[in-house]
Amino acid sequence: MSQVTDMGQATDAPLLSEAAFIAGFHAIGEERYHHKHPFHVLMHEGKLTRGHFQAWALNRYYYQSRIPIKDAAILARSEDPAFRLAWRKRILDHDGDGVKPGGIEKWLRLVEATGLSRDQALLGEGILPATRYAVQAYVDFVSTRSHLEAVASSLTEMFSKKLITLRMDRLRQYYPWLSSGLDYFTGRLTQAPEDADFALNWVVQHARTREDQDKSHAALRAKCDILWAQLDALYFAYVQPAWPPPGAFRPSAEALSA
């Protein structure tokens, strides 16, 4: 029986082995995950200025602030209490427990370490429109695609530990003035791999046809696109030549040069 891929083409391709299915995710990460984005390359080479970090922290705060909303949308799609229990951890990780700070609060401390006020992030003033569009595309994706695709789109977390490890090393080396803002990354070093392990196992168990497998791979590609597009917009707006759109945050001349 032929199946239809997300590109609309019929396929009679056979079911992938578990190993080949998982290898497919790794190949997508190698090609599309944002570890290779020019903005990150500059960051890791010590070539970003404080103004660049301000723009990055401010815009990515918007992404961080929508993560629990995205995860609640995924949680809301499941009729399985065990799935919901596992997924609920993600909301706790980001929102905190009312005593210990969660990821969103930690990201606000990173914003402050760049020299911006937390209020600027909370109000969302000057965020690039493209950031909003990409983040909304992520929330829409997990809300409207299948439960399987929604979970598969989270699998960028398979690749985040390696990126965060490198990033923390380079941030400490090149940007010591940011050191008070790194708690978010410390937390993610353990949270992200736990979450990725659960999600990958779940996807492997629930992708029962080749069509499911292809859609799972496509969901990871779509998520990589969403992350990449946010860095494209940052680079275009803030790195030479910098063309922030009308109304967007503009770093001070001082912040841009140091």
Add this chain to the structure above:
Amino acid sequence: MSQVTDMGQATDAPLLSEAAFIAGFHAIGEERYHHKHPFHVLMHEGKLTRGHFQAWALNRYYYQSRIPIKDAAILARSEDPAFRLAWRKRILDHDGDGVKPGGIEKWLRLVEATGLSRDQALLGEGILPATRYAVQAYVDFVSTRSHLEAVASSLTEMFSKKLITLRMDRLRQYYPWLSSGLDYFTGRLTQAPEDADFALNWVVQHARTREDQDKSHAALRAKCDILWAQLDALYFAYVQPAWPPPGAFRPSAEALSA
């Protein structure tokens, strides 16, 4: 009585006169409409290559293809047959009447004039993810905001005749190989001003409070952001240094240089 603007701040500002309200739209256009975008500046200076036009035509085809969907969403919000009758014209303009080609068919001819196949546009292969996000943000905006804001977001058409007039002049001057693809713009020279006149009159009549007026201005700003973000993404992906995201259309070396 204080009102709340779309920025969440209370205002006791007085109702604007009709002239001041309309002048506000013009001021927004002057600041934010995409006539000033670096991509258009290069286009009008004769500095784009065929590869750039391919990327522009391909990506903007996706925008064009969603215009009747956007207009149907606006039409669906009105309980007034007279409004719906006027707005239906827009769907006809883009989809055609089954005999004469509409704007979408004309845009496909522009795609072909750049040397790409119409199928590539129809399939949407290689469209920048950021294009999809921005266009979806437009459809979402008119579907979820008030009817007034949805109509006000169309008012970029107040500024399009001037841009299209300049564009046609410069396209003929610098890119004569595109001449078989200009019918779309010829049609828009009369359609857009008619549509803008109707929409502006409707907005002026239906914005009864200062809050309505402020929200109408904000809607036009939001629409300008959506257009601008599409050109940001094109410029970043295809103009020097060109960094198309993984999976996006890549012009041939020949098309990029001529």
